[in-house]
Amino acid sequence: MRVWSLTEVQAEIEAAERALTELGDRELRLWERVRVTPSQWIQNQYPNVGPVWVVALMGRRCLYLNQLEGGWGWGRFDVWGTVSEYHWQADLDIQHVIAQTLCGIDHGGLG
DSSP, X not given: OOOOOHHHHHHHHHHHHHHHHHHOHHHHHHHHHHEEEEEEEEEOSOTTOOOEEEEEEETTEEEEEETXXXXXXXXXXXXXXXXXXXXXXXXSOHHHHHHHHHHHHHTTSOO
């Protein structure tokens, strides 16, 4: 498993922000509203996966880096700092996750 550094996570966020400006204003505005300073949260579902980088929050959902898959996905949290529902699926880029989330919101779902 590749462990990402804060510098790598921040570089990924910067690349996503550049890509989001190309997607459209709505996607960029959503990102600006949900993003948080990257921080490591724990997850207890999979003992072989350590802390995960969380970069955005929306309600009780958190956008985290799935280090095993090398991509990003939404999970759930009940307690700040702990991902309670960690999912294996992952999109390669933050901007794809944000675009899918906005599409889900537009169509009455969560994205």
